Amino acid sequence: MQTSSLYDMTIIGAGPIGLYTAFYSGLRSMKTKVIDAEPGVGGKIRYFYPEKLIHDIGGIAEISGAELVQNFKRQAETFQPKFVLGNRVVGLTNLHDGTFVLTTENGEQHFSKTVVIACGNGTYKVAPLEADHAEKHKPAIHYHLSDIEKFRGKKVVVSGGGDAAIDAAFTLNQTAAQVDLIYRGESFKGYEERAKELMDSEITVHLHHEITALNEENDLEKITVCCKTSNQQKQLDCEALFISHGVEVDFSFATNWGLQTEEWGIAVDELMQTNIPGVYACGDTACYPRKIRIIAAGLHEAAIAVNSAKQHLEPGAAPEAMVSTHHEHFM
Ligand SMILES: Cc1cc2nc3c(=O)[nH]c(=O)nc-3n(C[C@H](O)[C@H](O)[C@H](O)COP(=O)(O)OP(=O)(O)OC[C@H]3O[C@@H](n4cnc5c(N)ncnc54)[C@H](O)[C@@H]3O)c2cc1C
Missing domain, CATH: 3.50.50.60 (FAD/NAD(P)-binding domain)
Structure with missing residues (x-):
């Protein structure tokens, strides 16, 4: 494996929460990759409701799904993560040195020190x-x-x-x-x-x-x-x-990867950690008591997941990022 191909964080899923995770990961100076099975970013918003007007995101009184996806994408690109689209992750294994290997359905291998799963309900196919x-x-x-x-x-x-x-x-x-x-x-x-x-x-x-x-x-x-x-x-x-007769979702990969699952997704603790050290989950897929499956809730989880991953890699790192206006990129 070439060092250049090793990422600090790889995010599975480029839905709204995966995109925000990518932004936040960049804010914490982590070399980041995002992989999604779909050919475009935006997750459920892109898939189900790009034309709908969304009213329940704090501070945004009204925005169309498509425009919100554009905003998430623009924000995610701030720290130039690598995007791999149209490629489903089918395997997640761990090398002896702790490096994760993510295998995609076309046989590619992606190497990462930590993994954030923001895969919603899995990959989907309409009925x-x-x-x-x-x-x-x-x-x-x-x-x-x-x-x-x-x-x-x-x-x-x-x-x-x-x-x-x-x-x-x-x-x-x-x-x-x-x-x-x-x-x-x-x-x-x-x-x-x-x-x-x-x-x-x-x-x-x-x-x-x-x-x-x-x-x-x-x-x-x-x-x-x-x-x-x-x-x-x-x-x-x-x-x-x-x-709109529903979608067939494929979430089988989660159990195959050894993750502890609940009825609606992957079990996490208050640090968004799964049962596999170095693997975190956020957004619709993360399960914990009183979970709310809306975009606003997932954004908070994304920041927690990134902060936890940062400390996993660098135990001495600050538990949270400075606010963006204090970050040199925005000065
Ligand atoms: C019809 C509808 C209307 C909604 N309206 C609102 C609303 O008004 N306000 C609101 O806040 N929320 C709304 N929601 C909920 C909101 O869409 C979700 O909370 C949000 O999309 C969750 O984002 P996410 O990034 O966690 O997951 P998702 O948006 O589901 O994205 C997950 C991504 O992961 C990818 N993926 C999955 N498995 C893999 C894999 N193995 N390999 C690679 N990629 C993978 C998928 O392709 C997908 O792109 C609505 C949902 C629906 C269905």
Whole structure:
């Protein structure tokens, strides 16, 4: 191994929390690498809600997901970490001298003195729509919302019952001519307030329904939905579909790496340490009592994880960084 390829810290995941970890690691003068399975940075924000307006980040009254990702990226680049994108980490092992070896699915090896896991719920793959003639209308079926202008003036049907579906329905309602939301359950799984707001909005909600077929013709003008309780079918006008039937997440790697896991991720203590010395976790994947899975909470965890890693490498190092305005880079 060449010394130049050995990093002080390698972060698995370039979601919002991985990006902030990279910034904070640079602030603490650690040579840093970030690896993500996706081809772009931003994690769940990029994947599920780039167009949504976010309101619950302290000090930012309103910001779109895409703009927030740009800000996280710009901040992360301050100390020029190395980014490796489109490459999933599949192996984590430890050499005799304590160096960690991260193996990616294309066979690359990355060497690091410490590791921060900011991998959210793992890598994801959307669950596809299963309905008659779905194959035929692939271009009209959307799983990600990257450009709501594509839906301007169209009749859009959203299918799903979680936060992502509700967020998508509201976002699409800004440009679409009409939005129908289909959900096979009897009540929404997302935040109660958001579901109530939805029921009071102009979006037409069809609970207990699911999509059974798309138009046989070449143009997607109508879809067939079926009521789960009465078994009655009806047709809805539809020019574009947004499907949010959940994601299949792959988190199997965590147990394979010998990490202690909980139902929702990786167990950490108050220093964000996992059961493997030198390996930390933060963001959605970090599990401890009273955990809150929002961006604001993960930012604090990122700083703690970096400070812990810094002291792991240099036991005499200060327990925390100076505030950024005292850092020579910003003077
Ligand atoms: C629909 C929806 C709406 C939301 N709205 C809000 C909101 O309004 N406000 C708020 O604060 N929070 C919101 N959240 C929650 C917020 O998105 C998360 O708390 C946040 O994204 C967590 O960031 P993270 O970096 O920990 O993980 P993630 O954003 O999940 O990023 C993890 C990254 O790790 C990568 N990764 C995983 N495994 C590997 C691997 N083995 N190798 C390489 N890369 C890997 C993934 O590809 C991903 O890019 C929302 C979530 C959803 C789903």
